[in-house]
Amino acid sequence: MNLCNLEALVPQYVRQFEAYIPSPPDEELQQMFGCSRLIRMNNNENPLGPPPAAAAFLRSFDPALVSRYPSGDCSPLRAKLADYLGVKPPQVILGNGANEVIAFVIKAFCEQGDNIVTADRTFAVYEWIARFSGVDARLAPLADFGFDEEGLLARVDSRTKLVFICNPNNPTGTWWSRDRLIRFMERLGPDHIVVLDEAYSEFMDQPDYPDGIALLSRFPNLIIFRTFSKMYALAGLRIGYLVATEQITDIVRKTAIVYSVNTLAQSAALAALGDQAFITATRSLVQDGQQMLAAQCAELKLPILTSDCNFAMIKLPFSDTLAYRLLMQQGYMVRTMTGFRFPGWIRVSIADRDAMQGFCAALSRLIHSRTDQSLLAKTYGVSL
Amino acid sequence: MELNVELIPERMPVVVAFAESAAKTAGLAEAETTMLALSTEELFLALCSSIPKAGITVRFHDRRYAADLLFQVPQPPDLRIFNITSRPDHETEVGLAEMGLFLASRACDQFSIRQMELGGWEIMLRKERSYPAPVQQSQPHPSVQTWQLTTTPAPDAVKQFSTLIADSYAACQFPEEFTPPGRLLDKLASNEYGIILAQGEQGELAGGLIWHADEGRMVACFGPYLAAPAEPEQLTIALCEKLAELFGRSNRLGLVLYAPQQPPVAAGFEAAGSLAIPGGTIWTGYRMLTEEFGADAAVAAELLPFYTDWCSSMALARNTRTYHDDGETGNGLTLFATRLNRSTGMARLTPLLVGRDAEAVLEEHLHLLDQEQFSAIYCTVDTGRPFDALLAPHLLKRGFTPRMLVPWGGTGDLIHLHRAGGSR
Ligand SMILES: Cc1ncc(COP(=O)(O)O)c(C=O)c1O
Numbered sequence: 001m002n003l004c005n006l007e008a009l010v011p012q013y014v015r016q017f018e019a020y021i022p023s024p025p026d027e028e029l030q031q032m033f034g035c036s037r038l039i040r041m042n043n044n045e046n047p048l049g050p051p052p053a054a055a056a057f058l059r060s061f062d063p064a065l066v067s068r069y070p071s072g073d074c075s076p077l078r079a080k081l082a083d084y085l086g087v088k089p090p091q092v093i094l095g096n097g098a099n100e101v102i103a104f105v106i107k108a109f110c111e112q113g114d115n116i117v118t119a120d121r122t123f124a125v126y127e128w129i130a131r132f133s134g135v136d137a138r139l140a141p142l143a144d145f146g147f148d149e150e151g152l153l154a155r156v157d158s159r160t161k162l163v164f165i166c167n168p169n170n171p172t173g174t175w176w177s178r179d180r181l182i183r184f185m186e187r188l189g190p191d192h193i194v195v196l197d198e199a200y201s202e203f204m205d206q207p208d209y210p211d212g213i214a215l216l217s218r219f220p221n222l223i224i225f226r227t228f229s230k231m232y233a234l235a236g237l238r239i240g241y242l243v244a245t246e247q248i249t250d251i252v253r254k255t256a257i258v259y260s261v262n263t264l265a266q267s268a269a270l271a272a273l274g275d276q277a278f279i280t281a282t283r284s285l286v287q288d289g290q291q292m293l294a295a296q297c298a299e300l301k302l303p304i305l306t307s308d309c310n311f312a313m314i315k316l317p318f319s320d321t322l323a324y325r326l327l328m329q330q331g332y333m334v335r336t337m338t339g340f341r342f343p344g345w346i347r348v349s350i351a352d353r354d355a356m357q358g359f360c361a362a363l364s365r366l367i368h369s370r371t372d373q374s375l376l377a378k379t380y381g382v383s384l
Numbered sequence: 385m386e387l388n389v390e391l392i393p394e395r396m397p398v399v400v401a402f403a404e405s406a407a408k409t410a411g412l413a414e415a416e417t418t419m420l421a422l423s424t425e426e427l428f429l430a431l432c433s434s435i436p437k438a439g440i441t442v443r444f445h446d447r448r449y450a451a452d453l454l455f456q457v458p459q460p461p462d463l464r465i466f467n468i469t470s471r472p473d474h475e476t477e478v479g480l481a482e483m484g485l486f487l488a489s490r491a492c493d494q495f496s497i498r499q500m501e502l503g504g505w506e507i508m509l510r511k512e513r514s515y516p517a518p519v520q521q522s523q524p525h526p527s528v529q530t531w532q533l534t535t536t537p538a539p540d541a542v543k544q545f546s547t548l549i550a551d552s553y554a555a556c557q558f559p560e561e562f563t564p565p566g567r568l569l570d571k572l573a574s575n576e577y578g579i580i581l582a583q584g585e586q587g588e589l590a591g592g593l594i595w596h597a598d599e600g601r602m603v604a605c606f607g608p609y610l611a612a613p614a615e616p617e618q619l620t621i622a623l624c625e626k627l628a629e630l631f632g633r634s635n636r637l638g639l640v641l642y643a644p645q646q647p648p649v650a651a652g653f654e655a656a657g658s659l660a661i662p663g664g665t666i667w668t669g670y671r672m673l674t675e676e677f678g679a680d681a682a683v684a685a686e687l688l689p690f691y692t693d694w695c696s697s698m699a700l701a702r703n704t705r706t707y708h709d710d711g712e713t714g715n716g717l718t719l720f721a722t723r724l725n726r727s728t729g730m731a732r733l734t735p736l737l738v739g740r741d742a743e744a745v746l747e748e749h750l751h752l753l754d755q756e757q758f759s760a761i762y763c764t765v766d767t768g769r770p771f772d773a774l775l776a777p778h779l780l781k782r783g784f785t786p787r788m789l790v791p792w793g794g795t796g797d798l799i800h801l802h803r804a805g806g807s808r
Pocket of ligand 1: 043044096097098099100123166170197199200226227228229235238239240
């Protein structure tokens with residue numbers, strides 16, 4: 001059948017949208033780039049693998065169970081999460097990764113003509129889902145690498161339904177303190193919903209880093225996102241969640257897809273949750289990795305943004321996409337930041353010690369082979 | 385504006401009237417309107433004979449600087465009419481298709497055909513407006529110490545920039561549409577072009593660059609053109625990074641920079657080759673915007689050394705297959721889209737289809753272009769379209785040399801070949 005009229009069937013905002021192309025499997029990439037092994041440092045994964053209890057559960061899982069549907073609303077896990085977070089179970093909604101939860105929220109609150117407000121250089125999925133849903137994404141430039149209160153407020157109008165704050169921000173690692181968040185909430189007022197994406201909150205070890213959930217009673221227009229993909233190392237199982245007031249979750253539940261979180265993910269998350277020893281071990285690995293990177297960048301005179309998060313941003317004296325290709329040839333996959341509107345920067349996820357050492361050596365070879373550094377140093381005020 | 389009409393010659397007056405009123409709406413002068421109307425007449429008759437009685441839609445797109453007439457047809461017409469070498473031949477009795485669209489290809493500024501993504505074909509006639517000649521009003525540019533970037537400058541600043549380009553750079557270093565100022569402003573208003581200007585505290589011009597995003601996956605960028613900034617390298621970096629930032633999260637795969645100086649590596653551009661053009665050399669730079677996963681490439685043996693050298697310096701992962709002509713049946717015919725710029729003597733041939741008659745069709749085109757005194761002829765081959773490789777040996781035999789590589793510029797990578805005048 002010739003779908004001659006397909007053009008007429010597709011909304012303009014979908015037609016304009018470019019589908020995301022995920023990377024091919026490792027073997028294919030290794031063959032293309034001629035490297036014998038590939039270390040992925042592009043998705044901010046936890047190199048330790050899942051916490052021991054989750055790993056043990058996965059090893060002992062009875063395959064016969066997969067013929068049955070999972071709990072449609074993740075009730076055992078919600079009960080445990082609610083208890084752990086100090087909220088009631090109906091205040092928690094789980095999804096197939098925090099990404100799916102973003103879609104639930106945008107679908108629940110936005111219609112065509114509405115807008116969302118966020119930063120220009122942050123996690124892309126808020127902007128993407130808004131755009132392919134026909135909702136305008138208004139973007140406030142970051143100020144000094146962090147979310148800019150004034151810029152965000154200036155873009156809010158009566159059609160603004162959601163303001164997305166990534167705290168800490170992916171990719172810069174910058175974050176708002178508790179006071180700063182409270183001031184923003186007060187200035188914004190109760191007429192818009194603020195989504196606080198805390199995908200990396202478990203990495204944060206700062207006394208004034210706010211716990212969004214603790215602010216729900218004061219600001220009922222808050223929604224908090226968390227994920228099991230980052231600290232808890234369950235990215236491949238796809239599970240994330242939101243926490244909000246019951247008034248809000250009653251609405252979001254209408255647009256949430258039931259049964260979208262699979263049995264393995266629910267039980268592995270249940271086993272993983274709250275493993276403090278694991279969290280401490282991960283934080284210490286991240287700290288070591290950040291220090292190694294910072295030392296290497298100091299030696300190479302490269303500007304770097306480090307934080308408590310499991311990633312760092314490095315400014316290169318040439319194209320980040322070129323650097324990506326050259327690092328791929330050496331077996332290291334990083335995230336180019338042009339797609340985050342930070343041309344010339346790469347984001348590197350913290351990996352285990354061996355991989356970090358290997359990466360530092362690869363970075364050093366790359367810089368020495370490709371640069372005249374004086375100009376960069378001048379431009380970014382790094383002394384040589 | 386839109387017109388639905390059947391392809392029968394009696395309907396021609398309706399179509400011509402539509403073209404005339406479109407031209408008026410777009411503000412074309414009388415002479416240009418006539419050209420567009422005559423070309424429309426010719427195209428419509430050709431279509432009537434090629435796909436008689438088919439229902440078509442004619443659309444008008446006001447580009448400010450030009451009027452586009454888009455003829456959307458359900459099936460491909462006889463494609464031979466699109467080769468500019470098809471000429472009216474009154475001596476012999478040949479079909480209309482053999483005659484080609486003599487007027488349309490010459491009287492219009494652009495004449496092209498494309499297959500629409502979701503079915504059908506679209507033929508475009510574009511006629512551009514004419515603008516008054518620039519009034520030279522060179523002003524001295526004070527040295528600018530600190531500047532700010534803007535992507536939405538006031539019209540006066542754009543006019544100043546246009547004058548700066550015209551006064552300070554050789555004609556070969558910028559596309560002619562950047563002057564006079566009125567035309568540049570209209571190009572910018574069409575949203576296919578954009579500008580980034582750097583201005584000092586009092587609005588003094590420090591420099592800028594212009595980009596052009598047409599249908600492809602690349603953005604063509606021109607500049608930076610600088611006035612008198614205190615730190616030219618830093619301004620260059622700032623302008624180029626702003627550009628990459630603008631397109632970083634877009635559907636574009638890369639930036640191609642045509643620069644009056646060597647491409648700025650510190651600003652993220654890699655050297656991509658240079659183009660000899662009438663009057664000088666243009667440096668080209670390339671910047672990929674996305675992370676690439678490698679690709680298969682089909683390349684003619686003759687182009688292999690050039691291609692592999694560039695792939696290695698640009699660190700492109702390519703699974704390169706040398707394309708051999710083993711006599712298999714390919715496309716039936718060869719078709720070039722041709723863009724001519726008479727004022728600069730430049731002609732660009734883009735192969736749309738490459739078939740067994742490639743050598744003869746190429747020869748005809750070169751013959752015609754030589755006759756009409758085009759001194760620089762460009763042609764591209766696409767490593768993502770194996771049959772393009774058939775064309776390469778013929779291009780090299782006729783004096784073309786590969787000059788520039790644009791990764792992902794077509795279906796695959798685009799190799800730009802160039803033949804300077806008289807080098808046959
Ligand atoms: C800030 C932020 N939010 C949400 C997500 C999505 O996480 P999930 O894997 O749960 O979909 C990510 C993943 O990279 C992220 O960085």
